[in-house]
Amino acid sequence: MRKVYRLFKSTKTAVVLAGLMLPFLITGTIIPQNQSEAIYRTLFGKTTARVLQSLKITDIYHSPWFLAIVALFFLNLTLGNLESLVTLVRALPKTGLRRPILLKMFTRVFHLFFLLMLAGFVLTASTKIDGAVLLKNGESSELRGLPGLKLKLNRFWIDYISFNNRIYTKDYFSDLELYDQGKLVDHRVIEVNVPLHYKDIWIYQAFYRQYAKVALVQNTDTLEVKDAQTGTPVVFQNISTPLLLDEYQMGRLFFFKQTQVVQTLDPTIPVYAMGDQHGSWRFMGYLTPTRPIELDDGKKLVLIQAYQASGFTYRKDVGVPFVFLGAILAGLFMFIVVFWRAAQEL
Amino acid sequence: MDMETLVLRLAFVLYLFAFVFYTLHALRKAEARIAGRVVLFFAVLLQLAALAIRWVQSGHPPYRTLYESLVTLTWFIGLVLLVFELKTRDVRPLPVALFLNLIALYFTEFVVSPEMAPLSPALQSYWFFIHVPTMLLSYAFFTLAFSADLGQRIFPGSDPSGEANHARAAILIGLPILGTGIMMGSAWANEAWGRYWAWDPKEVWSLITFLGYMMYLHISIHPDLRKRWAFPMNAVAYLFVLLTYIGVNYITKIFSVESLHTF
Numbered sequence: 001m002r003k004v005y006r007l008f009k010s011t012k013t014a015v016v017l018a019g020l021m022l023p024f025l026i027t028g029t030i031i032p033q034n035q036s037e038a039i040y041r042t043l044f045g046k047t048t049a050r051v052l053q054s055l056k057i058t059d060i061y062h063s064p065w066f067l068a069i070v071a072l073f074f075l076n077l078t079l080g081n082l083e084s085l086v087t088l089v090r091a092l093p094k095t096g097l098r099r100p101i102l103l104k105m106f107t108r109v110f111h112l113f114f115l116l117m118l119a120g121f122v123l124t125a126s127t128k129i130d131g132a133v134l135l136k137n138g139e140s141s142e143l144r145g146l147p148g149l150k151l152k153l154n155r156f157w158i159d160y161i162s163f164n165n166r167i168y169t170k171d172y173f174s175d176l177e178l179y180d181q182g183k184l185v186d187h188r189v190i191e192v193n194v195p196l197h198y199k200d201i202w203i204y205q206a207f208y209r210q211y212a213k214v215a216l217v218q219n220t221d222t223l224e225v226k227d228a229q230t231g232t233p234v235v236f237q238n239i240s241t242p243l244l245l246d247e248y249q250m251g252r253l254f255f256f257k258q259t260q261v262v263q264t265l266d267p268t269i270p271v272y273a274m275g276d277q278h279g280s281w282r283f284m285g286y287l288t289p290t291r292p293i294e295l296d297d298g299k300k301l302v303l304i305q306a307y308q309a310s311g312f313t314y315r316k317d318v319g320v321p322f323v324f325l326g327a328i329l330a331g332l333f334m335f336i337v338v339f340w341r342a343a344q345e346l
Numbered sequence: 347m348d349m350e351t352l353v354l355r356l357a358f359v360l361y362l363f364a365f366v367f368y369t370l371h372a373l374r375k376a377e378a379r380i381a382g383r384v385v386l387f388f389a390v391l392l393q394l395a396a397l398a399i400r401w402v403q404s405g406h407p408p409y410r411t412l413y414e415s416l417v418t419l420t421w422f423i424g425l426v427l428l429v430f431e432l433k434t435r436d437v438r439p440l441p442v443a444l445f446l447n448l449i450a451l452y453f454t455e456f457v458v459s460p461e462m463a464p465l466s467p468a469l470q471s472y473w474f475f476i477h478v479p480t481m482l483l484s485y486a487f488f489t490l491a492f493s494a495d496l497g498q499r500i501f502p503g504s505d506p507s508g509e510a511n512h513a514r515a516a517i518l519i520g521l522p523i524l525g526t527g528i529m530m531g532s533a534w535a536n537e538a539w540g541r542y543w544a545w546d547p548k549e550v551w552s553l554i555t556f557l558g559y560m561m562y563l564h565i566s567i568h569p570d571l572r573k574r575w576a577f578p579m580n581a582v583a584y585l586f587v588l589l590t591y592i593g594v595n596y597i598t599k600i601f602s603v604e605s606l607h608t609f
Binding site: 011012015018019022025026028029033124161163164168170171172191192193202204206313314315320324327328330331334338339341 | 518521536541550567
C-alpha cells in the first residue's frame with residue numbers, strides 16, 4: 001500500500017496524468033462543444049452524434065472522465081509537494097537555510113500555489129452569476145440573477161477610423177445608467193475593454209446588433225428574395241406597393257434573382273451589388289434615409305430607418321481574485337526557481 | 347518595393363548567410379563563427395528596423411496579423427539565438443533554428459498577406475501590448491530548445507561548453523514566460539469579456555503546450571526517463587507550439603470550431 005501511495009504522489013505519475021489530459025484537451029478543439037443536438041446530427045450523423053453526447057464528448061471539459069483526471073492531477077500535486085515541503089522544513093535545523101535548500105522549498109511552494117488557482121476555479125464553477133442583455137437606446141432591463149439591479153442604455157454609438165482609404169470600426173460605446181433598488185448608483189460611458197464596475201459586479205460592452213427598415217420600391221414583378229445566411233427563399237408576387245423588409249438585421253445579404261445581391265451593412269457604409277452570383281462586388285452608393293439607391297432594373301432601395309442595439313454581458317465571480325493571486329504567486333516563485341536553475345545549467 | 351519590404355528582404359539574406367556560416371562552423375569545416383555572429387547581429391538589427399517602420403506606419407505594435415506576428419517572432423528567435431551564442435559559444439542549435447527562421451520569413455514574404463489595418467476594438471488594450479510579445483518570446487525559447495536537441499544530434503561532439511543541457515535550460519526559461527503569457531491573456535479576457543477561461547481552441551492549445559513542456563521538465567529530472575523520452579517530448583511539445591501558433595487557425599476552419607483568436 002505504501003508503495004502504491006509513493007508511486008501515486010511521484011512526478012512520474014504527474015507526467016502520466018498530464019499526458020492523459022492531452023487527448024481530452026485536443027478532442028475539445030476538434031469537436032464543436034456545447035452545440036445543439038441538430039448541429040451534431042448534421043455534422044456526424046444520428047448514431048455518432050448520440051454516442052458522442054452520451055459519452056459527454058460534446059461537453060468534454062466538464063465530462064466526469066476529464067474532471068477525474070484533473071482531480072487526480074491536483075491530488076498528486078498536493079501530496080507530493082506538501083510532503084516534500086514538510087520534510088524540508090523539519091530538516092531545517094540540520095540543513096540550515098542554504099541556497100539549495102531554499103531552491104527546493106521554493107519549488108514546492110510554487111507548485112502548491114496552483115491549489116489557490118484551483119480554489120478559484122471551483123468558486124467560479126459553483127458561484128458565478130453571469131448573463132447578457134441586448135438594449136436599444138432608451139431601453140432598460142433587470143439583470144437576471146442579480147435582484148434589484150437594473151441597466152438602462154441612454155445611447156449606443158460607433159466611432160469609425162479611416163486608414164489607407166478604408167473605413168474601420170474604432171470602438172463601440174454605450175452611455176449606461178445602473179440602478180440598485182431603484183436608485184441610480186452609476187452613470188458612465190463604457191467601451192470594449194473598459195467595463196463598468198459596481199461592487200463585485202462587472203458589466204461589459206460585448207456585442208451589438210444593427211437593424212434596418214428597408215423598403216424595396218418597384219412596380220409589378222415577381223421578386224424572389226433569398227437570405228444568403230440562412231438560404232431561406234421568400235417569394236413576393238405582383239408587388240405594386242413599396243415592399244417593407246422590416247427589422248432585417250443589417251449585414252445580411254439579400255439575393256434578388258437574376259438581378260443583384262445587395263449587402264446592407266451600416267448606414268455610414270456603402271451598399272454593394274453583384275451582377276450575378278459569381279461576379280464581383282460593385283459599389284452602388286451610400287444608403288441613407290434621405291438618399292435611395294437606384295438598382296439596375298429600375299428598383300429603388302430605400303432606407304426607412306436604421307438603428308442599433310447594444311449587447312452587454314455581466315458577471316459576478318468571487319473566484320477571480322483567487323485564480324489571479326494563485327497565478328501571480330505561482331508565477332513569481334516559478335520565475336525565481338527556473339532562472340536560478342537555468343543560470344546554473346546554461 | 348516599399349522600405350519595410352526592402353529592409354526585411356535584406357535581413358532575410360543576412361539570416362541566410364548566418365545560416366551558412368554557422369553550419370560550416372558546426373561542421374568544423376571553417377572558422378566561420380565570428381562571421382556568422384556579425385552577420386546575425388546585423389540581420390537582427392535590420393529586422394528591428396523593419397519592425398519599427400511597420401510600427402510607425404500602422405500606428406500599433408507589429409503583431410496584429412499573422413504576417414506581423416511572424417516577423418516579430420522571427421526577430422525574437424534571432425535575438426535569443428544571438429544572446430545564446432554569445433553566452434554559451436555553442437553553435438550547434440543555430441543552423442537548425444536559423445533554418446526554421448528562414449522558412450518563417452519566407453512565409454511572411456510570399457505566403458501571408460502583409461496588409462495593414464488598425465487595431466479592432468477588442469485589441470485596443472494594454473494587454474495587447476504585453477500579452478502577444480510574451481507568448482512570442484516563449485515560442486522563441488522553445489525554438490531554441492528544439493534546435494538545441496536536434497542540433498546536438500546533427501552536429502555531435504562540437505559543444506565547447508561540455509555536456510550542458512541547453513534544451514532544458516531554454517525550456518526552463520520559456521515555460522514561465524509562456525505561463526505568464528497565458529495568465530496575461532486570461533486577465534485580458536477577464537477584463538474584456540468577463541471570463542478568464544472560455545475553452546477557446548487557442549486557450550486550450552496554449553494549455554496543451556504548457557502541459558507538454560511541463561511533462562518535458564519532469565521527465566528531464568529522472569535520468570532513466572530523460573535518456574529515452576526527453577528529446578521525443580521536446581519535439582512533441584514544439585509541435586504543440588506550432589499547432590498553437592499556426593495550426594489553430596486551420597483546426598478551427600477544418601472542424602468548424604469557433605475561436606476568437608483566428609487570424
